[in-house]
Amino acid sequence: QAHLEESGGGVVQPGRSLRLSCAASGFTFSSYSMHWVRQAPGKGLEWLAVISYDGSNKYYTDSVKGRFTISRDNSKNTLYLQMKSLRTEDTAVFYCAGDPSRLLAPGGYLVYWGQGTPVTVSS
Amino acid sequence: DIQMTQSPSSLSASVGDRVTITCQASQDISNYLNWYQQKPGRAPKLLIYDASHLQTGVPSRFTGSGSGTDFTFTISSLQPEDIATYYCQQYDSLPPRFGQGTKLEIK
Numbered sequence: 001q002a003h004l005e006e007s008g009g010g011v012v013q014p015g016r017s018l019r020l021s022c023a024a025s026g027f028t029f030s031s032y033s034m035h036w037v038r039q040a041p042g043k044g045l046e047w048l049a050v051i052s053y054d055g056s057n058k059y060y061t062d063s064v065k066g067r068f069t070i071s072r073d074n075s076k077n078t079l080y081l082q083m084k085s086l087r088t089e090d091t092a093v094f095y096c097a098g099d100p101s102r103l104l105a106p107g108g109y110l111v112y113w114g115q116g117t118p119v120t121v122s123s
Numbered sequence: 124d125i126q127m128t129q130s131p132s133s134l135s136a137s138v139g140d141r142v143t144i145t146c147q148a149s150q151d152i153s154n155y156l157n158w159y160q161q162k163p164g165r166a167p168k169l170l171i172y173d174a175s176h177l178q179t180g181v182p183s184r185f186t187g188s189g190s191g192t193d194f195t196f197t198i199s200s201l202q203p204e205d206i207a208t209y210y211c212q213q214y215d216s217l218p219p220r221f222g223q224g225t226k227l228e229i230k
Contacts, residue, residue, distance in 0.1 A: 044210065044221060044222075044223050044224040045159075045167060045210055045212075045224070046221070047212075047219055047220055047221060050217070050219075059217045059218070061218045095167070097167075104217060105216050105217050105219065106155050106215045106216060107155055107173070107214060108214045109157045109169055109172035109173070109212075110157070110159070110167070110212075111169050111178070113167055114166060115166050116166055
């Protein structure tokens with residue numbers, strides 16, 4: 001069955017960088033758009049970024065545009081999120097999620113989710 | 124950007140009750156509306172996509188309806204295992220924002 005496993009989270013100082021990875025198995029990774037979603041402690045879900053199945057299209061929410069970069073390596077079935085200039089408000093659990101739609105919009109849904117990796121930004 | 128307004132923010136109900144959550148979009152999103160369930164400490168789970176399509180394996184007591192700007196999510200007979208926070212998500216245009224969530228508790 002489909003499985004997503006995030007890694008790379010941890011404690012980092014403000015202004016530093018961190019790269020998250022999401023390893024996929026059990027489904028055709030190269031046919032799925034992939035998303036990053038985060039959840040700050042005690043808060044709701046915040047959608048962050050999406051990358052198309054072939055990596056040719058990417059889109060970010062305004063709060064991370066210019067600081068976060070989504071990428072993928074279909075040969076390794078792995079999704080990445082490079083985060084720089086981290087802020088205390090970036091503290092959250094970060095989830096990767098798979099979406100079977102080929103188009104970035106309209107019409108998609110996050111059918112596969114990882115268990116999340118926590119990121120704490122603190123001095 | 125399309126804004127999603129979900130209500131109520133919290134809800135207390137008894138086992139066997141019918142539970143309804145609403146989600147309103149700031150503009151017409153056709154039927155591009157998904158519903159997710161998140162249990163404490165767990166990842167979200169897709170329950171309904173495209174407003175009314177039940178995801179494979181999800182119990183039939185969960186239903187969704189609506190189109191345009193107004194959507195409804197219903198649990199026909201609340202079960203103890205349904206305790207969770209529920210989120211709507213629009214996917215008509217980017218960014219595919221989530222509603223603020225509805226925390227469902229057992230009375």
